[in-house]
Amino acid sequence: MRQLHHGAAMPSLDFDGEYGRTYRKSIQDSIPGHNVLHEIARAAIQATASDAQRVLVVGPGPGDELPPLLNACADAAVTVLEPSELMLEQCRKTVADHPGSSRCRLLLSSLDEALKSELKGAHFDLVVCHNVLHLMPSEEQNAMLHELTQCTADGGVLLLSSYSEAEDDESQREVFNVAWQRLLDRGVPEETLAKIKDSRNTVVFSLDTSRLVAGLKQAGWRAPVQLYQGLFIRLWLCRAGNQAEAASPET
Template identity: 25%
Template sequence: MSPDELKALFDQQAAHYDAQWAKTQPIRSCLHLLVDAAFAELPADARILCVGAGTGAELAHLAQRNPGWQFTAVEPSGAMLQVCREAAKRAGFASRCRFHEGYLDTLPTAAPFDAATCFLVSQFILDAAERTAFFQGIADRLKPGGVLASSDLASDVTSPEYEVLLRAWMNMMAAADLSPEAVDRMRKAYAQDVGVLPPQQVAAMIAAGGFEKPVPFFQAGLIHGWWSTRR
């Protein structure tokens, strides 16, 4: 799927995105709880980069718990970013946010960040070199020692374990009120449009992109998460 096609897809989903995934909220809540631990030692006035911010779930979580932090939300889908912006206004922290519509490479590298989040984003980059360069782009915008909390769908798709996890994952999607047609489209997308790789390969790409050895800190079904610090 090309960047323009991906942007158009999320533009179409923006208005109903949060409602569609409401029943999978426990996964996000657990991920956010662990990110709190990863970011616990950041300064009171930390600057946080949210890459692929979407509708702003992690931004809202972090902003509500850290009243002195400043945020830059990077999101190529204008419709998703608008939902994020409106949610920040309603919650009263929009004045601490910068909303940047575009891909990460359009964001200047000046004024480095203390930490970054990047949840379920790099999986859409199918070319290995481009995916590594994406992580390098995050590293370039972090201070030395800056923390990255990232997650992606990850598994060895050639293994018997993947079939077990995929079946359970699709059952969960069906229980989250996705139609059988939507679940079938998702299964096909995982095979064609999503770079589902073994976790160790994703970790290697993060490291090659300018980070110390990533530390796995989270798994929920097919979602794996890593903590990394910029070299």
């Protein structure tokens, strides 16, 4: 299955078609607090991984986060995986005039494909994966989480964002009521809103916090730190390391 990315709560996710061409506008509706999420992600990279030598970015869409990433990780070789030809071309244009563009390697590939070929056995100090995991059902999320942890170097940082529903029904109902009102306030037509609602569990799948915690624990990692939540979108900082070490007091 082709690993898509981005477009939370959107009924059509053709990144090589109309959705891809209008992505920069539509994402502001579909990802609550999209700009704030990326602002916090940039700060997290600067604070935790500015000395990274090898960086992997999975599914960046048009690549708006790439110039700030090149700035923050000034010595890093950055590998970008993007399975959409249209999005990859936009990434190329986004970094074309950046002084660090020569450090940026752009590959037309999903993570699964790359780890079996160009990136087999590779490990990265920083792995960034925004709004990808929610475009696959739970079993595929588990598989991709495993791949993300496997390619993160020991002591490295994995920065994840995803559509992620509250795990109790009452809280989730409250969040949805506010989310739907937000979209109406932004002028989203009722018929589009109906399609967005229908996309739940058919196009967009929640990355439950408990699933993320379990996946990291299975890899021997410590629990993730949630840096941000905007309605049903969350951003987590995950650090590769031994659970026992994380629990031990400093001496």
